[in-house]
Amino acid sequence: MTRSTLRSTLLGLRSTALATGVALSLFAAGAQAQDAAGESTMIKLIRGLIDSGALKPEAGQALLLEAQREAARTPTAAPAAGAIVAQPGDVRVPYIPQSVRDEIRDEVKAGMMAQAKAEGWAAPDQVPDWTQRLRVQGDVRVRNESRLYSERNSDIEVDWARINAGNGYDVNGNTNLDLPPLRNTRQDRNNSWRIRARLGVVAELGEHTRAGVRLATGNDNGPVSSTQTLGGGLAKKDAWLDQAWLSWAPLQGLDIIGGRFGNPYWSSDTLFSNDLNFDGLAIKYTRPLGDDGLSLFATLGLTPLEYSADSFPNTSQNKMGSENKWLNGLQVGANWSFGDQQQLRAALGYYDFRNIAGEYSQPCALYAGADFCSSDWSRPAFMQKGNTLMLLRNIALNPLDPANTPMPQYVGLASEFELLDLNLSWETPLFDGHALRVEGHGIKNLAYDRNAMWERAQGGIVTNLGAAANGVASAQDIDSGDMAYMVQATFGQLALKQAGDWNLWLGYKRLEADALPDAYNDSNFHLGGTNAKGYYLGSSYMFDKNVWLTGRWMAAKQVSGAPQSIDVFQLEVNAGF
Structure with missing residues (x-):
């Protein structure tokens, strides 16, 4: 796998996870603000994610239908005194807690590691098995x-x-007058x-x-x-x-x-x-x-x-x-x-x-x-x-x-x-x-x-x-x-x-x-x-x-x-x- 392919895969996984997390958080918060045309911010956000490719069409349509049903059941409340009223063109994005962001990051990392190990193109923190059995x-x-x-x-x-x-x-001694080989026994050998x-x-x-x-x-x-x-x-x-x-x-x-x-x-x-x-x-x-x-x-x-x-x-x-x-x-x-x-x-x-x-x-x-x-x-x-x-x-x-x-x-x-x-x-x-x-x-x-x-x-x-x-x-x-x-x-x-x-x-x-x-x-x-x-x-x-x-x-x-x-x-x- 090339570096550009790896980068594209990472961005795709992160975008998908982020989109899903945002949508789920909005559902959990029950945020159904509507613009002047009567269409909720949630519905617009889901349409935008579908159009950008961040959400697959079949998954996006399911979320869109659920958002439309939720909007139909929820009455539009009158703004409280002093509250800021949404203007045409405004987009409201709910706050995502740190714990949710950490969970998204861990899911992206786990997904990448699983794909890398399955395809054999990268295995961080791992070396070939034979090297683990050797000790120098x-x-x-x-x-x-x-x-x-x-x-x-x-x-x-x-x-x-x-x-x-x-x-x-x-x-x-008649045929050999030479001494045998002798060891040194008197001369020092220093340093x-x-x-x-x-x-x-x-x-x-x-x-x-x-x-x-x-x-x-x-x-x-x-x-x-x-x-x-x-x-x-x-x-x-x-x-x-x-x-x-x-x-x-x-x-x-x-x-x-x-x-x-x-x-x-x-x-x-x-x-x-x-x-x-x-x-x-x-x-x-x-x-x-x-x-x-x-x-x-x-x-x-x-x-x-x-x-x-x-x-x-x-x-x-x-x-x-x-x-x-x-x-x-x-x-x-x-x-x-x-x-x-x-x-x-x-x-x-x-x-x-x-x-x-x-x-x-x-x-x-x-x-x-x-x-x-x-x-x-x-x-x-x-x-x-x-x-x-x-x-x-x-x-x-x-x-x-x-x-x-x-x-x-x-x-x-x-x-x-x-x-x-x-x-x-x-x-x-x-x-x-x-x-x-x-x-x-x-x-x-x-x-x-x-x-x-x-x-x-x-x-x-x-x-x-x-x-x-x-x-x-x-x-x-x-x-x-x-x-x-x-x-x-x-x-x-x-x-x-x-x-x-x-x-x-x-x-x-x-x-x-x-x-x-x-x-x-x-x-x-x-x-x-x-x-x-x-x-x-x-x-x-x-x-x-x-x-x-x-x-x-x-x-x-x-x-x-x-x-x-x-x-x-x-x-x-x-x-x-």
Whole structure:
């Protein structure tokens, strides 16, 4: 419909409604003034409306007949003394109350809206149905970060992750005089500018089904951080597929989610980084118990960590069977609200990391042209640092020159991991809207066994191995541990909601070397991984709606082994939408 057509329609509706309202008001008032010709003003008005087209002929004739009958029944009254007498040509129009005018306006508006919706040419205050089922959400963070290293740190810390990502490292000193790739352990890195940006869409597909997709920044495809370092010659930054999931909630409190999604477990970053997402399937259930503020929750997760290549080895007609790595998790817990806004939460979890330990290979004759060994698949796809590592390849020596046989090695995890996990949290209000939260997190690796690690590696342990008293290393010389814990207190507004809200926190962590896989926990404390202990503190202040400033300091060093002290300072502005 064109603008001119719309205007004509509006004027027509208004004219019709106004004419009808005027005529009805005149009837109600009983106004039947007559001119010199004996014809009432009402009759003239109706004739004029018919002639102008404001009234349809059939409707106008009906009103005209009624007006004529009314005029015939009503005697002409003599004007009162002092009254103004109508003169020939005068037209008397009765007063229309505001309520009648409002009613006419509402009828015109309703008529137009109904016509617009029926004909599909306009629908004010409405948008397509699919847009009402979408919710856009995201966040942006700008951070300044400094990494400070002790001058007393050991300057020999091998970057095993880089070795595993390449062609291995030749451990034969006769054929390779180069050092392996080493981490920086002594030179500070001040004032690095870094960003994180995440943008996602959640769609309500039906009464019980949702879907979500999210993109995020990141220096690489590592799982534990979405932070992107700026610089690089002002090159454009990468965006990665961070989440893609479907969720089905067939019953109240039950949610089944599959794909790539956020952490389904309640846990601190001691075990799982805050940026970590999970692949696979998770089933979550929550059930309130009565009206006393108690509820139970449970989560079951099935997460594929790695699949071996379908065509491994590439250069052999005989392909290896599937060797897949999994994380199977189960967590049960309870929430209890009691007293004066007291909150108590507890959860017990069990996490079984299946098939992630290294495997010592069958003899492989690399000198004869082979380009793989049978256990190459067992090296981790991603690692940080801290876990006890073992050499994976059983490299056969060249019988013609055994001393000069190259021995390029990969490394894998020496320990298996079955984690018992306990989380506790208590919140209590204090004064003036402030509150206190105290939380703790404890982890024990039930599968930790020095003897099993030594046997698995067949003596090829390359990290966390102390000096042997008699010069011959054994399982008891593995300098590691199976426990990790965290305690933290937070004071202020625990959830920042409006400008002026603030909080501060203080905590302590201790992670022994093999308490948990070093690949998936926080990448900031001691720059990630295990074999670390120390304190951390920080504060946040919300200075505008959905925008807050955060500063944190983390001071950590090694639990065992060579000295490795690393302090990290971060000052950042966060915005969520």
